[in-house]
Amino acid sequence: MKLPIYLDNHATTPMDPRVLEAMLPYFTEKFGNAASRNHAFGWEAEEAVEQARKQIARLIHADPKEIVFTSGATEADNLAIKGVMEMYREKGDHLITSVTEHRAVLDTAKALEAKKLLRVTYLPVDKHGMVNPEDVRKAITDKTILISIMFANNEIGTINPVKEIGKIAKEKGVLFHCDATQGVGKVPVNVQEMGIDLMSFTAHKIYGPKGVGALYVRKKAPRVRLVAQMDGGGHERGMRSGTLPVPLIVGFGKACELCEQEMAPEAARLAALRDRLQEGIMKGLDEVYLNGHPTQRLPHNLNVSFAYVEGESLLMGVKEIALSSGSACTSATLEPSYVLRALGVGSDLAHSSIRFGLGRFNTPEEVEFTIKRIIDTVTRLREMSPLYEMAKEGVDLKTVQWTVH
Amino acid sequence: MAYSDKVVDHYNNPRNIGSLPKEDPDVGTGMVGAPECGDVMKLQIKVKDETIVDAKFKTFGCGSAIASSSLATEWLKGKTLQEAQKIKNTDIVQELNLPPVKIHCSVLAEDAIKAALADYRKKAGKGE
Numbered sequence: 001m002k003l004p005i006y007l008d009n010h011a012t013t014p015m016d017p018r019v020l021e022a023m024l025p026y027f028t029e030k031f032g033n034a035a036s037r038n039h040a041f042g043w044e045a046e047e048a049v050e051q052a053r054k055q056i057a058r059l060i061h062a063d064p065k066e067i068v069f070t071s072g073a074t075e076a077d078n079l080a081i082k083g084v085m086e087m088y089r090e091k092g093d094h095l096i097t098s099v100t101e102h103r104a105v106l107d108t109a110k111a112l113e114a115k116k117l118l119r120v121t122y123l124p125v126d127k128h129g130m131v132n133p134e135d136v137r138k139a140i141t142d143k144t145i146l147i148s149i150m151f152a153n154n155e156i157g158t159i160n161p162v163k164e165i166g167k168i169a170k171e172k173g174v175l176f177h178c179d180a181t182q183g184v185g186k187v188p189v190n191v192q193e194m195g196i197d198l199m200s201f202t203a204h205k206i207y208g209p210k211g212v213g214a215l216y217v218r219k220k221a222p223r224v225r226l227v228a229q230m231d232g233g234g235h236e237r238g239m240r241s242g243t244l245p246v247p248l249i250v251g252f253g254k255a256c257e258l259c260e261q262e263m264a265p266e267a268a269r270l271a272a273l274r275d276r277l278q279e280g281i282m283k284g285l286d287e288v289y290l291n292g293h294p295t296q297r298l299p300h301n302l303n304v305s306f307a308y309v310e311g312e313s314l315l316m317g318v319k320e321i322a323l324s325s326g327s328a329c330t331s332a333t334l335e336p337s338y339v340l341r342a343l344g345v346g347s348d349l350a351h352s353s354i355r356f357g358l359g360r361f362n363t364p365e366e367v368e369f370t371i372k373r374i375i376d377t378v379t380r381l382r383e384m385s386p387l388y389e390m391a392k393e394g395v396d397l398k399t400v401q402w403t404v405h
Numbered sequence: 406m407a408y409s410d411k412v413v414d415h416y417n418n419p420r421n422i423g424s425l426p427k428e429d430p431d432v433g434t435g436m437v438g439a440p441e442c443g444d445v446m447k448l449q450i451k452v453k454d455e456t457i458v459d460a461k462f463k464t465f466g467c468g469s470a471i472a473s474s475s476l477a478t479e480w481l482k483g484k485t486l487q488e489a490q491k492i493k494n495t496d497i498v499q500e501l502n503l504p505p506v507k508i509h510c511s512v513l514a515e516d517a518i519k520a521a522l523a524d525y526r527k528k529a530g531k532g533e
Contacts, residue, residue, distance in 0.1 A: 310443055310467055310470075313467050313468050313471055329443055329466070334506065336443065348440030351440070351443035384471065386436065386445055388465075389447075397440065402436075402441075
């Protein structure tokens with residue numbers, strides 16, 4: 001077992017060696033520009049791109065022509081929201097989304113709101129982080145042109161009732177965009193069955209390279225149109241200009257193909273590891289609270305709060321393991337996780353949260369090591385914690401008058 | 406963000422973790438911060454003849470917060486009450502090489518010191 005251990009697979013994933021191998025020829029041998037129509041270098045690059053398009057489309061049950069390559073999921077989210085809003089602005093200016101979306105969606109919505117181009121409804125979530133489809137239905141007006149709800153949350157792993165939302169969107173004639181960055185390749189995602197019209201996802205969460213992602217744009221029933229946000233040459237059917245990063249796209253395609261082949265057994269394996277991690281931690285410690293839905297959650301995600309212990313100090317204590325926390329101390333803005341706050345988790349528990357993201361290359365040995373290190377570190381930090389001391393004395397922390405600086 | 410060696414040292418080998426009996430007339434207790442902010446420090450001093458003979462702390466907070474309060478107890482031991490009052494958060498920042506985003510941890514530690522001193526003085530004032 002090698003240290004450090006990587007358990008932060010929601011942030012990014014290591015590339016699968018098979019993906020790297022598929023990419024290599026396209027750097028120095030088959031290096032043509034896929035848009036060079038007049039020579040073999042261009043043709044072979046184009047062929048590789050089209051092959052990748054097929055592999056990617058297959059994974060999500062789309063047509064290859066419906067895949068638009070971008071630099072990642074953030075750009076795909078921007079393209080979906082801005083592109084659709086601009087195209088359909090005669091029809092309306094209302095966007096429905098949720099409070100737990102990724103910043104790529106929330107910041108885009110806020111930017112358009114600030115420019116007075118959009119009115120946005122931010123739907124709340126329940127205590128497990130799930131959006132209620134009926135809330136979506138109730139929020140739709142005759143000016144609504146887009147619903148944007150994520151497939152699964154990157155912090156707490158909760159999977160939204162996407163199929164139900166897709167049905168409502170179809171009923172009401174509103175386009176449905178789904179940021180599926182954390183779901184694609186991990187659990188079955190089917191744009192046909194789920195009634196999804198636009199979908200963002202990226203390669204680097206599924207053992208592919210960083211720097212490439214895609215926006216799925218439905219071509220039939222209905223045909224979705226959008227205004228390009230990147231101009232200059234009309235690549236990707238006029239939806240996203242710019243020379244295609246052929247080696248990255250080849251890697252993306254290979255990553256999707258591997259996911260399609262290995263998804264079922266991998267999800268089962270990771271769910272078992274995750275369940276063992278959860279069981280081990282909760283058996284060895286008291287006052288550990290699960291964040292997110294207990295069953296409707298990504299198989300490889302675990303997010304828990306350790307009462308009386310702050311997240312960053314916990315991460316420091318297990319520095320041989322790569323994890324992340326919802327604590328304010330770990331964020332650039334010194335704000336605790338807005339996702340946890342949206343669940344109604346108190347700020348103190350938000351500061352005490354740790355997110356575990358298992359992946360293809362994690363082993364049972366690593367999980368056992370992690371369980372032990374977490375239990376040891378939490379125990380040590382609780383001995384150092386004035387809050388734990390007060391709780392053990394029977395003080396109700398909610399009644400204390402704190403002197404805030 | 407990599408931690409300075411000193412912060413890591415205080416985290417791995419914290420000085421003076423623990424508690425002094427709150428009700429003792431020669432013990433001053435300072436409790437500052439709030440769980441919602443992710444930072445709570447309890448700092449206690451035992452005073453004899455206007456000199457701090459013992460200091461203990463417990464902290465709920467990040468590595469820099471733990472290190473700041475640990476360092477504070479180290480510095481307090483052996484100082485007179487007057488000397489202790491002069492400890493500034495900037496001294497802590499310098500000693501631990503705290504980056505700008507962690508300066509507030511040192512401020513909280515200074516607050517904890519002052520709160521403990523004030524609590525002791527209040528008790529001592531109520532005495533003779």
